[in-house]
Amino acid sequence: MTKVREAKKTVQCVDTYSELYKDIFPDVRAYEAFKYLMVGILSDIKRKSLPAIASSLGLENEQGLLHFITDSPWELKDLEKRRLNILLEILEGREIVAIVDETGDRKKGEKTDYVKRQYIGNLGKIENVIVSVNIYGYCDGVTFPLKSRIYKPKERL
Numbered sequence: 001m002t003k004v005r006e007a008k009k010t011v012q013c014v015d016t017y018s019e020l021y022k023d024i025f026p027d028v029r030a031y032e033a034f035k036y037l038m039v040g041i042l043s044d045i046k047r048k049s050l051p052a053i054a055s056s057l058g059l060e061n062e063q064g065l066l067h068f069i070t071d072s073p074w075e076l077k078d079l080e081k082r083r084l085n086i087l088l089e090i091l092e093g094r095e096i097v098a099i100v101d102e103t104g105d106r107k108k109g110e111k112t113d114y115v116k117r118q119y120i121g122n123l124g125k126i127e128n129v130i131v132s133v134n135i136y137g138y139c140d141g142v143t144f145p146l147k148s149r150i151y152k153p154k155e156r157l
Helices: 012-024 028-042 050-056 063-070 076-091
Strands: 097-106 116-120 125-139 142-150
Touching: 012 028, 012 076, 028 050, 028 063, 050 063, 076 142, 097 116
Parallel strands: none
Antiparallel strands: 097 125, 116 125, 125 142
16 A cells, blocks of 8 residues: 655645645645645745745656646635635624725736726726735735626726
8 A cells, every 4th residue: 555645744834724725726746735825925034936935845846736727626616615614713893994996907918817998996007907806804804805707898808
């Protein structure tokens, strides 16, 4: 019988938090990629791209992270549901304030899905942008993400 190897350690707070999600991932490589992405997103690197995250973590290349996002057999809805259930446990029934935020980010070119020329408030002009609608919770001085969706212009569907 083949022994399943343990996932490589990262940063203690990421390792501890990611244990709550371990059973969602079908194999140790997917679980490690999940942890690597969390470390990369929390790090102080300037660009949060897969090549930059892989490089900062000393990985040979970003292919494992790319595979995790595009081809790995785990479900985003399972991850999101688990994250929201963890938040509910932490909140212990306390009331929260829901904050809805529409954010646009300028994009060069037109190859990224859902990019469209439209008005972007933070720039005060019409640009190529991708827009997301985000819902945050606020409780006891802490803001935390609840939901996020990319706005999909009808012309780009």
